[in-house]
Amino acid sequence: MPRPRTRIQQKNSETILDAALEVFSAHGFRGATLDQIAEVAGLSKPNLLYYFPSKEAIHQALLTELLDTWLDPLRAMDPEGEPRAEILAYVRRKLDLSRDYPRESRLFANEILQGAPRMRAAIEGELKALVDEKAAVMTRWMEEGRIARLDPRHLIFSIWALTQHYADFDVQVRAVLGEGHDPIAEAEGFLETLYARLLTA
Amino acid sequence: MPRPRTRIQQKNSETILDAALEVFSAHGFRGATLDQIAEVAGLSKPNLLYYFPSKEAIHQALLTELLDTWLDPLRAMDPEGEPRAEILAYVRRKLDLSRDYPRESRLFANEILQGAPRMRAAIEGELKALVDEKAAVMTRWMEEGRIARLDPRHLIFSIWALTQHYADFDVQVRAVLGEGHDPIAEAEGFLETLYARLLTA
DNA sequence: GCAATCTCTGACCATCCAGTCAAAACCCAC
DNA sequence: GTGGGTTTTGACTGGATGGTCAGAGATTGC
Numbered sequence: 001m002p003r004p005r006t007r008i009q010q011k012n013s014e015t016i017l018d019a020a021l022e023v024f025s026a027h028g029f030r031g032a033t034l035d036q037i038a039e040v041a042g043l044s045k046p047n048l049l050y051y052f053p054s055k056e057a058i059h060q061a062l063l064t065e066l067l068d069t070w071l072d073p074l075r076a077m078d079p080e081g082e083p084r085a086e087i088l089a090y091v092r093r094k095l096d097l098s099r100d101y102p103r104e105s106r107l108f109a110n111e112i113l114q115g116a117p118r119m120r121a122a123i124e125g126e127l128k129a130l131v132d133e134k135a136a137v138m139t140r141w142m143e144e145g146r147i148a149r150l151d152p153r154h155l156i157f158s159i160w161a162l163t164q165h166y167a168d169f170d171v172q173v174r175a176v177l178g179e180g181h182d183p184i185a186e187a188e189g190f191l192e193t194l195y196a197r198l199l200t201a
Numbered sequence: 202m203p204r205p206r207t208r209i210q211q212k213n214s215e216t217i218l219d220a221a222l223e224v225f226s227a228h229g230f231r232g233a234t235l236d237q238i239a240e241v242a243g244l245s246k247p248n249l250l251y252y253f254p255s256k257e258a259i260h261q262a263l264l265t266e267l268l269d270t271w272l273d274p275l276r277a278m279d280p281e282g283e284p285r286a287e288i289l290a291y292v293r294r295k296l297d298l299s300r301d302y303p304r305e306s307r308l309f310a311n312e313i314l315q316g317a318p319r320m321r322a323a324i325e326g327e328l329k330a331l332v333d334e335k336a337a338v339m340t341r342w343m344e345e346g347r348i349a350r351l352d353p354r355h356l357i358f359s360i361w362a363l364t365q366h367y368a369d370f371d372v373q374v375r376a377v378l379g380e381g382h383d384p385i386a387e388a389e390g391f392l393e394t395l396y397a398r399l400l401t402a
Numbered sequence: 403g404c405a406a407t408c409t410c411t412g413a414c415c416a417t418c419c420a421g422t423c424a425a426a427a428c429c430c431a432c
Numbered sequence: 433g434t435g436g437g438t439t440t441t442g443a444c445t446g447g448a449t450g451g452t453c454a455g456a457g458a459t460t461g462c
Contacts, residue, residue, distance in 0.1 A: 028229045030229065033448080045451085046411060054451075109310070113310055113369055113370075123376045127376070128376055153377060153378060156377075157377075157388075160366070164362075165358060169313050171313055172313050172317065175317075176354060210438095234419065234420085256420065
């Protein structure tokens with residue numbers, strides 16, 4: 001199936017990928033079953049396998065699609081912009097992803113947690129290259145005295161950790177906060193303060 | 202099997218739990234098989250099931266044991282100590298756990314990621330209670346003007362996120378840093394700076 | 403309308419996997 | 433060394449699960 005050609009193919013492929021995202025992100029690759037995915041998608045299992053050759057293939061399709069979405073916020077960091085504003089905007093975009101695409105975040109987390117068996121190449125290639133590039137930009141900003149000196153890579157890790165935590169550990173965050181909280185709204189203020197202080201020399 | 206009575210039982214129970222930790226933390230509950238665990242433990246599958254009644258039970262035993270280890274660093278934060286030193290010491294202890302017990306961290310992460318199906322009670326009970334208690338201590342410190350005003354619960358989340366990231370996302374961290382790095386050693390310096398700045402009003 | 407193609411399904415396999423069990427092997431106190 | 437308990441195992445079972453396939457049903461171009 002060289003991906004969506006007809007209307008029906010388009011629609012069903014999307015339905016399947018959405019259902020698969022739901023199930024994979026909640027149970028991991030091994031924990032997810034084709035029957036579950038089919039159920040959520042409202043299709044029969046053989047019908048899934050008419051659109052995708054295997055469980056592997058569905059998972060792979062999700063991961064591939066995911067990576068771009070995931071890297072976009074960092075890509076968008078403008079080397080010519082005002083450093084503090086650029087970094088804060090990056091934090092905010094990343095937090096928006098945790099709010100709007102928590103399933104994607106968990107899918108990614110599951111994959112990395114288990115040693116990235118299906119993403120190694122992408123991480124060592126595309127991801128590393130992008131981080132190297134942006135780390136260089138940050139280093140320049142630091143040398144120009146526009147933000148405090150810090151290890152730029154660990155600065156990026158901190159942004160990943162702090163923002164994705166709210167998607168990946170959602171259950172825990174909510175349990176600890178109790179009723180009547182909007183974790184991510186609160187996090188926005190907290191992280192703004194944190195990075196404002198951290199980046200000021 | 203009311204746990205270790207004889208030498209053999211003692212030794213084999215430990216061997217099994219260690220092997221199970223290895224396998225569960227790497228593949229998640231569903232992704233792990235008894236055969237794998239038996240293989241790693243160097244025992245036969247029926248022999249595992251002589252010591253533990255089920256796969257569930259092994260997993261449960263690990264989680265129960267884990268929770269205490271996991272909460273100890275926060276418990277050890279002294280309400281009568283010097284605030285900044287106490288918080289920094291907590292960060293360091295938590296980072297030590299990521300260094301010395303990465304498998305435990307990943308086991309925990311796997312569990313929470315999948316909605317904490319086997320830990321809900323502990324999280325809503327014990328964990329929440331401890332966080333409430335320590336958050337109150339931090340709030341007092343803030344009111345006394347000894348550290349900057351921040352949401353204490355999100356401050357704790359930030360410590361969890363930043364320290365556990367180095368265990369849970371180890372593959373990614375190493376891939377991005379490349380050869381010749383000791384991620385956690387570097388993180389220690391970074392986090393020290395981060396929290397020093399954050400806590401200074 | 404009708405053939406060609408696309409979409410869908412019930413029935414089916416082969417494999418994997420948690421868990422059982424009867425009996426063998428082992429250990430140790432006497 | 434022998435008897436009673438403990439530990440270990442090979443062989444097995446039943447259910448879940450990924451995947452196949454032949455054919456039925458729906459669509460579409462003509």
